[in-house]
Amino acid sequence: MGTIRTLLSPRILSIRNKSDINLLRILVFGLLGIAFWGGLFGISYRLLIYFQSIEELGDILAWKLLSMVLIICFALLIFSSLLTALSKLYLSKDLQLVHSMPISSYKIFTARWIETALDSSWMIIVYTLPVLIAYGIVYSAGAADFIYGLLVMGAALVLLSLLASLLSAIAVMMAVMAIPPGRIKTIFVFLGLLLFILLYFAFRLIRPERLVDPEAFSTVMIYLKLLETPSSPFLPTTWAFNAIRAVLTKTLGASLLNGGLLLFSTGVAIFVAIIIADVVYFKGVSKSQTARQPLRKPKDDGFYRPGRSILPRPVAAYLAKECKTFFRDQTQWSQIFLILALIVIYLYNFKVLPLERAPIKTVYLQNLLSFLNMGLAALVLTAITARFAFPAVSIEGEAFWIVRSSPISLKSFLWIKFFIYLIPLLILTELLIVATNLLLAVTPFMMALSLATILFVVPAVVSLGIGLGAAFPDFNSENPAQSVTSFGGLIFMFISAGYIMAVVVIEAGPVYRVFMAGVLGNGLRATDWLWIFVSFGSILLLTAAAIFYPMKYGHDRLARAS
Amino acid sequence: MIELKNLTKRYGRTVAVDRLSLSVAKGIIFGFIGPNGAGKTTTIKMMGGLIAPDSGRVEINGINMGRFPEKAKQIIGFIPDRPYLYEKLTGMEFLKFTADLYGVDQESFSDTAHAMLERFSLLDWKNELIEAYSHGMKQRLIMAAAILHDPTVIIVDEPMVGLDPAGIRMVKKLFQKLAAEGVSFFISTHTLSIAQDLCDRIGIIHNGRLIATGTLDDLKIQANASEDDLEAVFLKITQEEQLGAQYSQISKD
Numbered sequence: 001m002g003t004i005r006t007l008l009s010p011r012i013l014s015i016r017n018k019s020d021i022n023l024l025r026i027l028v029f030g031l032l033g034i035a036f037w038g039g040l041f042g043i044s045y046r047l048l049i050y051f052q053s054i055e056e057l058g059d060i061l062a063w064k065l066l067s068m069v070l071i072i073c074f075a076l077l078i079f080s081s082l083l084t085a086l087s088k089l090y091l092s093k094d095l096q097l098v099h100s101m102p103i104s105s106y107k108i109f110t111a112r113w114i115e116t117a118l119d120s121s122w123m124i125i126v127y128t129l130p131v132l133i134a135y136g137i138v139y140s141a142g143a144a145d146f147i148y149g150l151l152v153m154g155a156a157l158v159l160l161s162l163l164a165s166l167l168s169a170i171a172v173m174m175a176v177m178a179i180p181p182g183r184i185k186t187i188f189v190f191l192g193l194l195l196f197i198l199l200y201f202a203f204r205l206i207r208p209e210r211l212v213d214p215e216a217f218s219t220v221m222i223y224l225k226l227l228e229t230p231s232s233p234f235l236p237t238t239w240a241f242n243a244i245r246a247v248l249t250k251t252l253g254a255s256l257l258n259g260g261l262l263l264f265s266t267g268v269a270i271f272v273a274i275i276i277a278d279v280v281y282f283k284g285v286s287k288s289q290t291a292r293q294p295l296r297k298p299k300d301d302g303f304y305r306p307g308r309s310i311l312p313r314p315v316a317a318y319l320a321k322e323c324k325t326f327f328r329d330q331t332q333w334s335q336i337f338l339i340l341a342l343i344v345i346y347l348y349n350f351k352v353l354p355l356e357r358a359p360i361k362t363v364y365l366q367n368l369l370s371f372l373n374m375g376l377a378a379l380v381l382t383a384i385t386a387r388f389a390f391p392a393v394s395i396e397g398e399a400f401w402i403v404r405s406s407p408i409s410l411k412s413f414l415w416i417k418f419f420i421y422l423i424p425l426l427i428l429t430e431l432l433i434v435a436t437n438l439l440l441a442v443t444p445f446m447m448a449l450s451l452a453t454i455l456f457v458v459p460a461v462v463s464l465g466i467g468l469g470a471a472f473p474d475f476n477s478e479n480p481a482q483s484v485t486s487f488g489g490l491i492f493m494f495i496s497a498g499y500i501m502a503v504v505v506i507e508a509g510p511v512y513r514v515f516m517a518g519v520l521g522n523g524l525r526a527t528d529w530l531w532i533f534v535s536f537g538s539i540l541l542l543t544a545a546a547i548f549y550p551m552k553y554g555h556d557r558l559a560r561a562s
Numbered sequence: 563m564i565e566l567k568n569l570t571k572r573y574g575r576t577v578a579v580d581r582l583s584l585s586v587a588k589g590i591i592f593g594f595i596g597p598n599g600a601g602k603t604t605t606i607k608m609m610g611g612l613i614a615p616d617s618g619r620v621e622i623n624g625i626n627m628g629r630f631p632e633k634a635k636q637i638i639g640f641i642p643d644r645p646y647l648y649e650k651l652t653g654m655e656f657l658k659f660t661a662d663l664y665g666v667d668q669e670s671f672s673d674t675a676h677a678m679l680e681r682f683s684l685l686d687w688k689n690e691l692i693e694a695y696s697h698g699m700k701q702r703l704i705m706a707a708a709i710l711h712d713p714t715v716i717i718v719d720e721p722m723v724g725l726d727p728a729g730i731r732m733v734k735k736l737f738q739k740l741a742a743e744g745v746s747f748f749i750s751t752h753t754l755s756i757a758q759d760l761c762d763r764i765g766i767i768h769n770g771r772l773i774a775t776g777t778l779d780d781l782k783i784q785a786n787a788s789e790d791d792l793e794a795v796f797l798k799i800t801q802e803e804q805l806g807a808q809y810s811q812i813s814k815d
Contacts, residue, residue, distance in 0.1 A: 313662040313663075313665065314662060314663050316662060317658070317659045317662030317663055320655075320659070321648060321651060321655075321659050324650060324651060324655065325648060325650040325651065328650040328691070329650055397646070398644070398646035399646045399647055399648050401612060401640075401642050401646065402647070402648075402660075404610075404611065404612040405610045405611060405612055405635060405638070405640040405642075406635060406660075406663045406664070407632040407633070407635040407636040407663065407664060407665075408632065408663055409631065409632055559614075
């Protein structure tokens with residue numbers, strides 16, 4: 001145990017020695033976290049109170065919800081643990097150092113597993129707790145009852161997390177024997193996204209809006225009857241669920257039996273994982289060190305032959321570098337899949353809009369939706385920009401010295417990055433707007449307005465992405481695409497969303513006036529024209545500020561930081 | 563020609579480089595040695611335009627790095643101590659990328675790049691991704707990229723790290739050949755034998771200050787040492803400096 005504690009000590013000491021504590025960052029993240037936690041608790045509590053008011057069905061619904069929460073929680077734990085275990089066990093930078101020490105590989109595995117279990121589960125546990133606390137409050141008789149229930153629920157959650165991390169670690173150790181770790185990561189991310197998309201479409205195809213339709217109510221009752229079907233007795237989530245339900249309904253025997261099952265299986269899993277680690281872990285590490293050769297040799301596609309590009313040479317050089325780096329890095333492929341999924345979901349939602357059954361006049365509704373769609377498409381753009389343009393500076397990584405020592409100024413470098421990302425994002429967003437407007441069959445005025453607005457919004461959002469990405473770079477990250485979840489990424493999301501909302505709000509008044517004038521056949525008055533001029537003038541100024549200021553801010557901070 | 567004038571850089575309260583002034587004439591190989599944490603890499607980074615000094619200036623062929631960084635960098639070949647590169651490009655693609663940034667003639671690029679790759683024994687690897695290169699191969703690729711645009715000043719941080727004996731010999735010969743053609747070198751190293759074999763002049767930095775500079779003979783006189791070995795001279799000068807610093811600290815207390 002002493003060796004394992006020593007192996008974990010660098011992590012603990014690094015946290016303790018951390019000097020760059022940013023209070024503002026802690027405050028922003030802390031407040032957001034608390035708000036989200038409180039929201040989850042509030043919703044869960046209200047829902048359970050509502051269920052309590054439904055005779056007969058109330059408890060069935062509450063228990064089914066708990067069972068679903070535990071299954072989703074366990075699935076998330078497994079997915080998160082798979083990726084974390086892979087990184088901790090096979091992709092960490094300190095692996096060579098640790099394996100060169102006179103320590104048994106099973107001890108290294110145990111230390112890494114403890115880190116995996118903590119890293120992959122703390123957030124899921126923290127955000128499942130409010131749901132369980134709500135159950136505790138609703139189903140407990142008194143304070144002592146509540147505390148006892150909470151302890152059992154917390155223990156069940158921790159055991160589920162440990163079990164998930166052990167099963168994932170075992171799966172990863174087995175998988176690495178057959179496939180290189182880098183490739184497995186891509187496969188896991190891809191499968192995870194695929195699962196999410198399938199779940200989404202399954203949910204959409206059920207068409208939950210039908211539940212409010214009285215004609216479909218009999219089917220719903222049949223469905224609710226099916227809810228009483230018990231889950232598989234071999235699933236850890238069933239044991240956790242049974243233990244929690246038993247403790248909340250005061251059946252001590254069942255609570256002890258199911259809790260014991262969970263505890264025993266976790267103990268067995270620890271034992272099995274350590275035995276497997278002793279046999280295969282080092283072999284896998286060794287394999288992963290020698291599997292660096294790419295499976296497919298890059299083709300000489302002539303991209304770099306002289307005299308071909310019409311772009312200035314540094315721009316062409318960065319464009320080619322960016323494209324090749326992106327397409328040759330398999331970990332980035334999941335990004336493309338994510339975007340495609342986002343676009344398909346977005347377009348599908350417009351396709352299934354029941355406009356003809358709406359109580360509002362269709363022409364008015366179509367154009368209202370088209371107007372709101374500008375904002376929504378811009379928010380989709382923000383999400384894509386956050387994944388691509390925001391990490392564009394961080395993606396240079398430790399090779400950033402090449403940029404700094406080259407005869408290209410930092411300012412030019414940032415503007416080159418800006419244009420590299422602007423063109424594809426502009427085309428993508430304009431296509432998205434055209435497609436959705438065609439699905440909505442909007443007026444030519446709304447089509448032109450949407451296209452023109454997006455023409456202004458895209459450069460501003462891309463500039464915010466590049467500029468703030470430069471202001472908050474992370475050159476040491478193993479996966480810079482994840483920098484979107486950093487403090488800088490969050491700031492980008494907030495400012496970008498704020499800018500988009502401002503544009504939509506400023507445009508709303510004059511657009512409504514113009515649209516109604518067209519519908520009613522009235523002309524525009526002088527005051528209307530003045531309003532239009534002031535509104536669109538303000539948008540131009542706001543957009544110009546959103547394009548130039550972030551770039552300058554990013555440049556200044558990056559220059560100071562380096 | 564390299565000129566450093568009163569170059570100073572602080573990291574918080576620590577003075578990494580303290581009013582450093584020196585000059586390296588055309589065609590001279592200048593070795594920059596010093597203990598760990600003496601300020602060598604900080605100096606190199608300021609010279610390469612990677613970080614800005616707090617005060618003082620760097621001039622490359624009379625061009626002020628602070629005022630005209632792009633112009634100054636255009637005539638520098640910079641070789642860092644750690645070979646971080648774009649791992650998903652091939653060796654040839656990286657050379658082309660560098661050539662485009664430095665504006666190397668497009669027509670002659672292919673021949674020049676092939677000659678470079680051949681010189682650095684990388685021709686067979688030109689279409690392999692850099693991620694498949696060994697540490698030494700990456701170091702050689704960086705060197706090839708650094709001299710691709712015919713720089714008049716080459717700044718090198720630990721030139722021989724990761725190179726095999728044949729590579730070290732080749733690099734030494736190359737540096738001497740380029741120096742003979744008029745290229746100035748500023749080489750920071752811990753390997754004193756390399757400084758002794760390769761450098762025309764040597765500067766010793768300690769606690770951010772330049773404490774000795776000159777040829778090996780000049781340094782021997784300064785250290786009052788009889789040995790021909792740079793290591794002995796270096797140790798004597800730095801230890802004396804350390805003792806002097808401790809003495810003045812005690813006197814102050």
